[in-house]
Amino acid sequence: MSRLIAGAIAASMALAPSLASAADAARGKELWEARCTGCHSLDANRVGPLHKGVFGREAGTAPGFSYSPALKNAGPTWGETTLDKWLAGPSQFVPGSRMGFSVGEATDRGDIIAYLKSVSGR
Amino acid sequence: MSIETITAPTSAGRRGLLRVGGTGLLSATAVALLAGCERMASTAQAQGGNAANDVQILNVALALEHEAISAYSIAAASGLVTRQVLPVAVAFQSHHKEHRDALVATIQKLGGSAVAAKSDAEVAKALNAGSLKNQTDVLRLAQRLERGAANAYLGVIPSFSDRNLAQVSGKLASDETGHWVILSQALGDPIAPKAFYVG
Structure with a gap:
């Protein structure tokens, strides 16, 4: 039995990287529309900054949006790793930032990031 | 239910919808929210204070409510x-105004400054209202904004330092x-096929 459990764990660990690399942008679009559009649009600054072009953009630099000093001075460029940390806990990643919304599931974050990447022409 | 058969519980009219600003009196929701914040203020102070973080979150929520009021x-x-x-x-806009009033009162009670509303013209441009035919x-836009707001309030719950504010969220x-x-029923949308369809 213990061998069976160990095998299952090993199999799931082996599977993890492939899941991470197989982020689903189509599912990410659905998640983004459900969870992010309360504050964000692709093409316009609203409660939060516009999202088109966010992937690859330096934090705090969307034209015309008024950022918190914390995010404006934080300096990360948004990519897979930085967006994942941001969505997992914005105030932990950039203390003093305004966004309190977080996405708990790593798979959901990966899919949303894949969608944001796709709409940023990356 | 169709678009033409949804009805409001009150007879409030267009003039009420377009009126800007509150009456200066706090609603029952605001009173309840503030009661929670009295506890939160003392708790945050005792713990070294996370009220500033909560004020940041509440101000984002307030901006969202301002936008909803403008949208209607x-x-x-x-x-x-x-x-x-x-x-x-x-009726929906009146709910958002009560939310706004409660949030403003709470932010100020915590020593913060409440974010100001954008003009209706700014909001209309950001929401691409010119494309509404x-x-x-109009109902699709409202539906999208309301679902986004529901999910936003759920998504910030883990970030509040005080459980009373998390409950209010x-x-x-x-x-x-x-x-x-x-709105979904009025538009004839099907019932969500699976559970956990919000959040």
């Missing part, structure tokens, strides 16, 4: 909403979900 004003002024549907928009378009999410459900 824009809808009413568009001429695309029928007399039968208008009272529903009035008929009542269904859940109550706000419930109000927005109620709006979303009514």
Whole structure:
């Protein structure tokens, strides 16, 4: 039995990287529309900054949006790793930032990031 | 339920929908929210204070409520909403005004400065209101905003340092979900096929 459990764990660990690399942008679009559009649009600054072009953009630099000093001075460029940390806990990643919304599931974050990447022409 | 058969619980009219600003009196929701914040203020102080973080979150929520209030004003002024549907928009907008008043009072109670509302013209541009051609378009926009708001309120719950405010965020999410459900029914959308369809 213990061998069976160990095998299952090993199999799931082996599977993890492939899941991470197989982020689903189509599912990410659905998640983004459900969870992010309360504050964000692709093409316009609203409660939060516009999202088109966010992937690859330096934090705090969307034209015309008024950022918190914390995010404006934080300096990360948004990519897979930085967006994942941001969505997992914005105030932990950039203390003093305004966004309190977080996405708990790593798979959901990966899919949303894949969608944001796709709409940023990356 | 169809678009033309949804009705509001009150007879509030267009003038009420377009009126800007509160009465200066706190609603029951605001009183309840503030009661929670009295506890939060003392708790945060005892713990070294996370109130500043909570004020940041509350101000984002306030900006969202400002936008919702403007969106319903824009809808009413568009001429695309029928007399039968208008009272529903009035009722929903009144809820958002109560949310706004409660949030402003709480932010100020915590020593913060409440974020100001953008003009209706700014909001209309950001929401691309010029593309709305008929009542269904208007209801789709409202539906999208209400679902987004519900999910936003749920998504910030883990970030509050005080459980009382987290609970209030859940109550706000419930109000927005109620709006979303009514709009979805009016638009004839099917029932969500799976559970956990909000959040």
